Amino acid sequence: MPGRRFNQGLHQALEAKEKVKVQRESRTLATIxxxxxxxxxxxxxGMTGTALTEAEEFEQIYELEVMQIPTNEDxxxxxxxxxxxxxxDAKWKAVVDYIKFYHQMGLPILIGTSSIQTSxxxxxxxxxxxxxxxxxxxxxxxxxxxxxxxxGKKSSIVVATNMA
Amino acid sequence: MEFVxxxxxxxxxxxxxxxxxxxxxxYSSREFELTIDAMEKVFGISNEQIRKAEQQKLAFTxxxxxxxxxxxxxxxxxxxxxxxxxxxxxxSHKAELIEKNFYYGLFILGTEKHDSRRIDNQxxxxxxxx
Numbered sequence: 581m582p583g584r585r586f587n588q589g590l591h592q593a594l595e596a597k598e599k600v601k602v603q604r605e606s607r608t609l610a611t612i613x614x615x616x617x618x619x620x621x622x623x624x625x626g627m628t629g630t631a632l633t634e635a636e637e638f639e640q641i642y643e644l645e646v647m648q649i650p651t652n653e654d655x656x657x658x659x660x661x662x663x664x665x666x667x668x669d670a671k672w673k674a675v676v677d678y679i680k681f682y683h684q685m686g687l688p689i690l691i692g693t694s695s696i697q698t699s700x701x702x703x704x705x706x707x708x709x710x711x712x713x714x715x716x717x718x719x720x721x722x723x724x725x726x727x728x729x730x731x732g733k734k735s736s737i738v739v740a741t742n743m744a
Numbered sequence: 745m746e747f748v749x750x751x752x753x754x755x756x757x758x759x760x761x762x763x764x765x766x767x768x769x770x771y772s773s774r775e776f777e778l779t780i781d782a783m784e785k786v787f788g789i790s791n792e793q794i795r796k797a798e799q800q801k802l803a804f805t806x807x808x809x810x811x812x813x814x815x816x817x818x819x820x821x822x823x824x825x826x827x828x829x830x831x832x833x834x835x836s837h838k839a840e841l842i843e844k845n846f847y848y849g850l851f852i853l854g855t856e857k858h859d860s861r862r863i864d865n866q867x868x869x870x871x872x873x874x
Contacts, residue, residue: 630865633865634861656772658771658820658845659868660821671855675855685751685755686748687850687851691853692853693856694855742864
């Protein structure tokens with residue numbers, strides 16, 4: 581992009597590799613936080629499915645009110661409470677039990693993890709159970725569209741990282 | 745969804761054959777009807793008969809079925825009905841009870857909490873129509 585340069589020598593290294601003229605580092609003259617940047621706008625609004633838990637933050641930082649728009653039809657999703665285990669072993673044993681039962685019943689399963697390491701741990705567990713599954717952790721970009729397309733089908737298992 | 749119901753019913757039959765008692769929880773009337781329809785086929789019980797299990801314990805070849813509705817259901821997390829199947833036991837000891845939620849649709853399992861509740865809610869939200 582014109583006018584944009586990587587810093588700390590990265591851009592120069594790329595320039596040298598690509599055999600173009602090595603230019604000097606650009607200097608940052610001013611920075612602004614997203615919060616303060618957004619506050620420059622006279623009119624500010626947004627829409628998201630997950631703003632309600634952060635309503636306090638919107639109020640404090642942006643002086644914005646959060647409004648919940650009711651769904652067209654009643655929510656049928658069953659949201660269960662958290663299950664807490666004494667140790668990791670007990671937790672993963674329970675995870676295995678859940679997956680085994682509902683996979684056997686033919687339900688599609690989505691397993692959420694919060695790091696690539698955990699997603700790989702879960703994948704290892706599933707491999708041990710010889711259950712075919714897909715891992716979505718932003719490591720395999722080309723395959724992702726295909727994985728998402730097939731998620732939700734009978735007995736499919738997808739392991740996802742929350743940021744992916 | 746019918747194949748899921750059929751799998752649940754077959755599982756019930758298997759557990760019943762293994763002399764285990766089953767408590768199955770369903771969360772909506774539609775899912776209850778699906779489950780009952782599949783049970784009729786697998787257990788070979790007529791619709792009229794199985795409806796009797798809503799009033800009293802219904803005896804079938806290998807045990808009893810009892811259906812109890814939750815009259816105080818308020819939220820979608822409250823059970824709609826419980827289907828209890830107990831095996832016939834020659835001995836006086838109580839059969840091992842296996843409790844299961846009979847879910848239909850995408851099953852989401854969050855293995856750990858994220859620092860932000862927003863992200864946890866995003867994961868919950870992956871479950872189709874909400």
